[in-house]
Structures are given as C-alpha cells and as structure tokens.
Amino acid sequence: MVTQPTTLSLKNAVVRRRGKQILGPIDLNFPAKGFSIVLGPNGAGKTTLLKILHGVERLSEGSLTLSAPDKEVRQKQAYVFQTPIMLRRSVRQNLAYPLELIGTPKPVIAEKVTDWAHRIGLQDAMDRPAPRLSGGEKQKLALARALIREPNVLFLDEPCASLDGKSTREIEALLLNAHSAGTRIIMTTHDLGQGRRLASDVVFLLNGKVHDSGPAVEFFSGPRTSAAKAFLNGDIVE
Amino acid sequence: MNDIWAGIEAAFWLIVTLDGDLIDITLRSLQVSVTALVIASCIALPLGTWLAIRRFRYRRATIATLNALMGLPPVVVGLIVYLLLSRSGPFGVLGLLFTPTAMIIAQVIIITPLIASITHQAMRELWAEYHDLLISLNTTKRQRVATLIWDGRRTLLTASLAGFGRAIGEVGAIMIVGGNIDNATRVLTTAIALETGKGDFALALGLGFVLIALALAVNFAIHALSRTEQEGRW
Numbered sequence: 016m017v018t019q020p021t022t023l024s025l026k027n028a029v030v031r032r033r034g035k036q037i038l039g040p041i042d043l044n045f046p047a048k049g050f051s052i053v054l055g056p057n058g059a060g061k062t063t064l065l066k067i068l069h070g071v072e073r074l075s076e077g078s079l080t081l082s083a084p085d086k087e088v089r090q091k092q093a094y095v096f097q098t099p100i101m102l103r104r105s106v107r108q109n110l111a112y113p114l115e116l117i118g119t120p121k122p123v124i125a126e127k128v129t130d131w132a133h134r135i136g137l138q139d140a141m142d143r144p145a146p147r148l149s150g151g152e153k154q155k156l157a158l159a160r161a162l163i164r165e166p167n168v169l170f171l172d173e174p175c176a177s178l179d180g181k182s183t184r185e186i187e188a189l190l191l192n193a194h195s196a197g198t199r200i201i202m203t204t205h206d207l208g209q210g211r212r213l214a215s216d217v218v219f220l221l222n223g224k225v226h227d228s229g230p231a232v233e234f235f236s237g238p239r240t241s242a243a244k245a246f247l248n249g250d251i252v253e
Numbered sequence: 254m255n256d257i258w259a260g261i262e263a264a265f266w267l268i269v270t271l272d273g274d275l276i277d278i279t280l281r282s283l284q285v286s287v288t289a290l291v292i293a294s295c296i297a298l299p300l301g302t303w304l305a306i307r308r309f310r311y312r313r314a315t316i317a318t319l320n321a322l323m324g325l326p327p328v329v330v331g332l333i334v335y336l337l338l339s340r341s342g343p344f345g346v347l348g349l350l351f352t353p354t355a356m357i358i359a360q361v362i363i364i365t366p367l368i369a370s371i372t373h374q375a376m377r378e379l380w381a382e383y384h385d386l387l388i389s390l391n392t393t394k395r396q397r398v399a400t401l402i403w404d405g406r407r408t409l410l411t412a413s414l415a416g417f418g419r420a421i422g423e424v425g426a427i428m429i430v431g432g433n434i435d436n437a438t439r440v441l442t443t444a445i446a447l448e449t450g451k452g453d454f455a456l457a458l459g460l461g462f463v464l465i466a467l468a469l470a471v472n473f474a475i476h477a478l479s480r481t482e483q484e485g486r487w
Contacts, residue, residue, distance in 0.1 A: 071388045094389035100382065103404045112400075113390055 021088050021167045021199065022047050023068050027077035030063050030223075038063045038223040040077065045201060047082070047167075050194050052210045052231070053203040055220035056252055061203035062097075064220065065170045068201060069094050088168075090117070093161035097173040099153040101145040106137050109145045109156055113164045131159040134189070151182030158186060162193050169193060171202040175209060187213060207247065211235055219243045221252060260458020267459050275460070279467060282440040285353050285427070286420040289360035293420075294413050297365045301372025301412075302398050302405075305380045316373060322366035327359075331426030334359045338430065351432040356440070359426040364416035371412035379405045414472055421468050441467070 022045060029039035038060040045051060045068070053061045066072035067079060070089055081088045093113075102109050110128040119127075132138045135155040140148070145156060154174055161169060171190070175183040190213065194200050204210055210217065214231035219238070227234060227243040238244045245252045267275045304316060336342050338350040338358075349355045379401050387397050402409065424442035431438035433447060441464045448457035 069389060071385065089391045092391075094385075096385060096389075100386040102383070102386075102400075103379075116390060116392060116396055 021091065022082040023168070024080040025067070025077065026080070028067060028074050028079065029076035030060075030067060030072065031075040036223065038067070041223075041225050043218065043225060043228065045199070048197075048199060050190075050199075050213055050215040051201045051218060052214035052216075053201065053218045053220060054205075054207070054210055054246065055203075056205075056246070058222075059220040060223040061220055062172050063223075064218075065094075065172050065201065065203055069170050091164075091167040093164060093166040093169050095154075095157050095161050095169070095171045095174050097176055099150075099157035101148070101153055101156070103144070103146060105142050106132065106145050106148070106156060107141040109160055110163055113160055117164070127163055131163050135159045136185075151178050151185075154178060154182065155185060155189070158189055162189070162198070165196075166198055168199045168201065171200065173203050173205065175204070175206065183209070219246065221246075256454045256458060259455035260462060263455045263459030264462035267463065275463065277436065278439055278441055278444050278460075279463060281353065281438075282421060282442070282464075282467070283471075285356045285440060286360065286417060289357045289364060289420050290413060290417045292357070293361045293365040293368055293416055296361075297368035297416070298372050298402060298409055298412070299398060300365075301369040302376045302401050304369075304373045305376035306394070306397055306401070316370075319366050319370050319373065323370050325363055325366065326425075327363055327423055328425035328429065330362050331359055331429030334362065334426065334430045350430065351434060351438060353431070353438060355430040356427040356438060359430050360420045360423060363423060363426060364420050367419055368412045368416040371415055372409055375405055375408035375412065376401050379408075410475060414475060417471060418468060421464070421471075 023043075024045070025041055025043045027040045027042065030037055041064075053064060055061050063072060067074060069092055070079070070085070071094070102112060104112070107128055110131055111124050114124045114127060128141075129138070132141055135152075135158070137148075137152060137156060140152070145153065148156060158171075158174065169190075175186055178186070187209070190200060190202075202213070210231070214234075216229060217227070217231050217234040218225060219227040219234070219240075219242075221242050226240045227238055229239075234243070235247065238247055242252050266272075304312065304319070334355060335350065337344050338347070338355050339345055340350075349358070380397075383397075383401065383404075387400060392400070422442060424446055427438075427440065428443050428446065431440070431443065433439050433443040439447075441460055445457050445460045445464070448454075448460065
C-alpha cells in the first residue's frame with residue numbers, strides 16, 4: 016500500500032510570530048515507522064509543530080530534514096485538521112478531490128471512493144452535501160479524504176476533540192488500520208487515554224519546548240520530568 | 254399616470270404584435286450585453302480569484318483601484334473608447350466605431366471591474382475557509398483558482414448577473430460609441446433615450462417595460478438553469 020518510508024528530523028527548530036517565540040528550540044527525530052502522539056496543554060505548540068513537520072508553516076530558525084526530495088515527500092503526506100474543512104461539494108466529490116488533483120484515472124477514483132465511503136459508513140450519503148454532515152461524520156470524511164491517497168505520513172491535529180465516544184472509537188479504528196498498513200502517524204491530542212491506546216512513542220510539549228519524549232510505555236510508566244509527571248497526574252501545568 | 258398606462262398598453266401591443274423593430278432592438282441589446290458579459294466574465298472571474306489568493310507587493314493598491322473602477326462613469330468610458338476607435342485614433346484603421354463591436358468593448362471596460370471586485374470579495378472568504386486544506390493537499394496555484402471558482406460558482410453567478418444588469422441598462426457609453434444608428438447599433442436603452450427626446454413617452458415607457466422584463470427574464474432563467482435555490486444540491 017504505502018511506498019517509500021519517510022523520516023523527519025528537526026534541528027534547532029524555532030518558530031517566532033510577531034517577535035514572540037512560540038516553539039523551540041527543539042531537536043526531534045521521527046523515524047519512518049510508528050504512531051507518535053504529541054501531548055501537551057493548550058498553547059504548548061502542538062499544532063505549530065505539526066504544521067512545521069508538514070511544511071505548511073515555515074521555521075524562523077533551524078532546519079527540517081526529510082529523507083527524500085521535498086516535493087516528492089509532500090505529495091505522500093496528508094493532514095487532518097481539528098475542525099474538519101469540507102469542500103462545498105458532495106461526500107463523493109470530497110473523497111474524489113485529492114485523487115483528481117494528482118490525475119488518477121476516473122475508474123480508479125470511482126472504485127476507491129466507493130470503498131472508502133463503505134469504510135466510514137457514509138455509503139448511503141454519497142450525494143449529500145459534505146458541509147451538512149454531523150461533526151463525527153465530517154471528521155471521518157476528512158480522515159478518509161486524507162487516507163485515500165495512501166500517504167506515507169499522516170498528521171492529525173486533535174482529530175477527536177469534541178467528538179462523542181462512538182465517533183472517537185471509529186476514528187481510532189481507521190487510524191490503527193492505516194498504521195498497520197504502513198502509514199506513519201503523528202498526532203496531537205489532549206486525551207491521555209487516547210494517547211495510551213494508540214501511541215508507540217510520545218513527545219510531550221510545554222511552552223513550545225520538548226519536556227519529554229520516547230517510547231510510549233516508558234513515558235506513561237515513568238515520565239522523566241516533573242512537568243510530564245504532573246501532566247500525567249492530571250495537574251494543571253503551565 | 255396616463256403616460257404610464259399608455260406605456261403599459263404600448264408595451265403590451267409591441268409584444269403581442271411581435272413588432273419587428275422591437276424584436277430587432279431587443280435581440281441586439283441581448284447580443285451586445287451577453288457578449289460583453291461573457292468576455293468580461295472570462296477576464297474578471299479568474300482575476301478576482303487570483304487577487305484573493307495571491308500575495309504581492311501592490312496587492313492592496315490593485316484591489317483599491319479595482320474597487321474604484323467600479324464607479325467608472327460610462328460617459329467617460331464611451332468618450333475614451335470613441336477617441337481610441339475614431340479615424341484619427343490608434344485603432345481607427347479597424348473601422349469599429351459605430352458598430353456593435355465598439356459597444357461591446359465599452360461595456361466590457363465598464364463591467365469587468367464590477368465583476369472582478371465582487372468575485373474578489375466572495376473568493377476571499379472562500380479562500381479563508383479552504384486555505385489550510387488546499388495548502389496541505391499540495392495544490393498548484395492553477396488548481397487552487399480552479400477549485401475556488403468551481404466551489405464558489407453560485408456567488409460568481411451573482412457577480413456576473415450584476416455585470417449583466419449594468420450592461421443591459423447602460424446608455425451613455427454605447428450611445429457615444431454606437432451612435433444609435435437604426436438597424437445597426439440601436440438598442441433598447443438608446444431607443445428609449447431617442448423616443449423620450451422626441452416626446453413619445455408612451456413608446457419610450459413601453460420599451461422601458463420590455464427592458465425590465467428582459468433583465469428579469471435573464472436573471473430568472475440563469476437561476477433556474479443553475480438551480481441555485483434547490484435544497485441539497487451543490
């Protein structure tokens with residue numbers, strides 16, 4: 016399913032906006048395989064980190080190194096936003112859109128769209144306007160639209176925030192399937208339970224800096240910093 | 254009040270008897286305004302969309318100029334086009350003055366800024382909504398413009414209809430560059446001006462009612478064809 020794996024490395028990465036440093040300096044390596052969860056309170060820099068890795072936001076200092084030419088890597092990445100962005104089109108057209116952009120033949124598009132609509136349970140809503148779906152349906156559609164191009168790396172920015180338990184479970188199932196098919200996943204979340212269920216490794220951010228990172232088992236059983244410990248205990252960390 | 258009733262009556266008989274002159278003038282009005290609208294839309298829709306998504310040095314000044322050009326006085330446009338197309342002007346050799354082509358050129362100049370400006374406003378909002386998604390999908394600039402135009406087509410239709418409304422009702426510029434020549438460049442608005450000048454208010458009003466009916470019919474037809482008011486359609 017997924018072709019060449021991609022590694023991502025940040026070195027001395029700093030992001031400033033209007034003179035204020037909101038991220039970094041940080042050094043991070045994301046190997047080609049894995050399910051990374053970026054944890055941290057609001058304003059920790061999680062979304063900025065994700066956007067930097069995906070290349071939609073620029074670094075003020077430092078570097079992002081990719082294992083393949085930039086353009087090639089970007090084509091094999093996908094991003095799911097916290098608030099799903101729906102094209103003002105039908106469910107079918109939303110699913111087909113990323114494939115149309117890269118010139119996929121129409122019969123292949125039709126086949127994949129039908130397959131993904133079944134996987135997310137929207138097979139009976141194919142001609143409904145996507146912006147009129149419920150929150151959970153929109154997020155599932157956004158995830159399917161991201162996965163339909165079989166990305167090497169999938170970035171997700173709190174995809175289950177404000178979703179109910181059922182929708183969260185369905186989205187987690189889709190993510191685990193994609194991960195087992197070889198997609199490298201990097202996801203931000205507030206939800207410690209979700210982190211425990213999904214993560215193979217964890218990055219803990221606080222005030223734009225990495226306060227802990229490593230395999231999920233080690234992080235959840237014995238965090239190395241007091242801030243990470245407090246966060247796991249449910250304390251308010253600033 | 255008598256004049257209005259006489260106008261309604263005149264309009265009724267002109268339509269019922271399929272008056273040859275009326276049909277000729279009406280078709281010419283449509284030909285000039287629809288051609289101008291198509292040409293102006295081909296320029297203004299991509300231009301307005303491009304301005305919404307592209308950042309460049311004099312962008313604000315360009316948008317401000319475009320907005321200011323919406324208020325171009327048609328008489329001045331007509332005068333400038335007249336000077337350009339007159340025998341001593343730079344395009345005099347083309348022999349376009351006092352032809353429907355000259356009228357189309359003047360109308361294109363008048364309605365392009367209007368359509369481009371409304372398009373820019375609509376596309377700016379849509380671009381704000383789509384920005385992150387289209388960037389994350391690694392789309393090219395051409396793909397972004399195409400996506401915005403397609404998904405914003407209903408708003409763009411409104412922009413085009415505003416352009417059509419201005420074109421079909423325009424009189425100053427086309428009077429100057431067309432000359433209001435019978436069977437050649439006479440259209441509904443210039444015919445109304447002529448009949449008013451002659452004191453034939455009933456016929457002038459009759460033509461006016463036909464003009465209003467025509468503008469409404471085109472708007473209804475376009476809305477019906479594009480099914481803008483149907484539920485559940487995109």
